[in-house]
Amino acid sequence: MKIRKLVHNVYLIEKDGKEIIATKSGYGSHYGEKVFDGYREWIPYRSKLAAIFLKGYSIKFKPNWKILYLGAASGTTASHLADIVEDGIIYAIEYSAKPFAKFLGLAKERKNIIPILEDASKPWRYSGIVEKVDFIYQDIAQKNQIEIFKLNSKIFLKKGGEGMIMVKARSIDSTVESERVFSRVIEDLSKNFEILKHGSLEPFHKDHIFVHVRS
Ligand SMILES: C[S@@+](CC[C@H](N)C(=O)[O-])C[C@H]1O[C@@H](n2cnc3c(N)ncnc32)[C@H](O)[C@@H]1O
Structure with a gap:
């Protein structure tokens, strides 16, 4: 599993031959997304913001915003x-x-x-x-x-x-x-x-x- 940090708690992960976006999270699944190793998969077809990150554009969110x-x-x-x-x-x-x-x-x-x-x-x-x-x-x-x-x-x-x-x-x-x-x-x-x-x-x-x- 290859992991690259995009912004705070957002990661681009190469998993099973596929690139996915995930957030680091101590919480469980909310809408059927997969949870693995402390990450929640962020599904681009369900979330427009995930699609933006996956398409290569990062918003520099700060953890205290x-x-x-x-x-x-x-x-x-x-x-x-x-x-x-x-x-x-x-x-x-x-x-x-x-x-x-x-x-x-x-x-x-x-x-x-x-x-x-x-x-x-x-x-x-x-x-x-x-x-x-x-x-x-x-x-x-x-x-x-x-x-x-x-x-x-x-x-x-x-x-x-x-x-x-x-x-x-x-x-x-x-x-x-x-x-x-x-x-x-x-x-x-x-x-x-x-x-x-x-x-x-x-x-x-x-x-x-x-x-x-x-x-
Ligand atoms: C496309 S969905 C939002 C999906 C959500 N942003 C997500 O990614 O999880 C649009 C939502 O906006 C809400 N909405 C539309 N007009 C609104 C308004 N004037 N005030 C508050 N909510 C509104 C709708 O009820 C609907 O739940």
Whole structure:
């Protein structure tokens, strides 16, 4: 087994002739991923952030970062992020009760996750709970997702803080080509943020890009 560290608690592992991404973790399986030798396999088809790492782009997460996570669902990606920011905290927003119920199970066993059942388009409703953060991760597949990201950044992102937005072209506009939607999104974000990197999530997530920004 060949192992290479990417960032704190994230490893690229050559195992059984295959390259995989895993986080170092003292916890068990959360969504059916394999657990071996103190690592949890991070499945790129289930988590867009795992796909980004596997495609060779690293976000330099620090173990003590405070993160605002918009669209936590049942916690697939949040569970790995919790392994990474082990001395930090994740404020996780999700408005759908069904995935949130499973997410609560994860939050109970992790001391660094604060689960919040709320609508990310109404950040004033959770501004009494969430503090200023180093990083905003957004994966909500909504038409107005850029507006939602800007709104949350304005309130919660520290100056110089970073963000990552997962963009699904069809959720924003299904009437024009994906490439046009992506260009518009990047142009829109560049009015308020420095664009650090953007890229496709293919072949793991069709018709999606990520955009990494700094405030
Ligand atoms: C693609 S899934 C997220 C998957 C998750 N990020 C992961 O990788 O484990 C999108 C989630 O965003 C949630 N969502 C969409 N709009 C939202 C909003 N305005 N406020 C809070 N959650 C929202 C949906 O309920 C859904 O659970």
